[in-house]
Amino acid sequence: MNKWLLPTLLLFAFALTAMPALAEEKPEVVLGGKVIMVFRASAGGKTPMERAVILRQRCVDILSDPGVTEDHVKIVTPKRGEPTIYVGNHIFVTVSRADAAANKADMQTLAKIWAKNLYEGFSIARVHRPEEKF
Secondary structure, eight states: OOTTHHHHHHHHHHHHHHHHHHSOOOSEEEETTEEEEEOOSOBTTBOHHHHHHHHHHHHHHHHTOTTOOGGGEEEEOOTTSOOEEEETTEEEEEOOHHHHHHTTSOHHHHHHHHHHHHHHHHHHHHTTOGGGOO
8 A cells, every 4th residue: 555645545534624614604505606595593493504504405405306496486474474485395494583583674575585596596506407408
């Protein structure tokens, strides 16, 4: 075995673990190069950063569903409840009162902004799905 292989691998592993500390992560969700939302408030027992990480995974799940397009983005608001954005049958995010207050908007207005951003980002990202290139 090459005498430089192990030290190189260890250095590479260290660099990978140090990256998050070097590049400050933001509690934002980006899809198709477009910022969909920036979380400014905790909700559901989750910090803004935890919420962003969850939504990033939901973006992957939604993009992995070939039966879903940007036209499936919708807002559902129960009576006296918080609006929830869905993409087809996938729950995407619930806009909380804390989100609305942190963004200086009412919940429905913020839901419309986030849904519009999601629609636009999804339109861009969907073009890059492998099954749609043929």
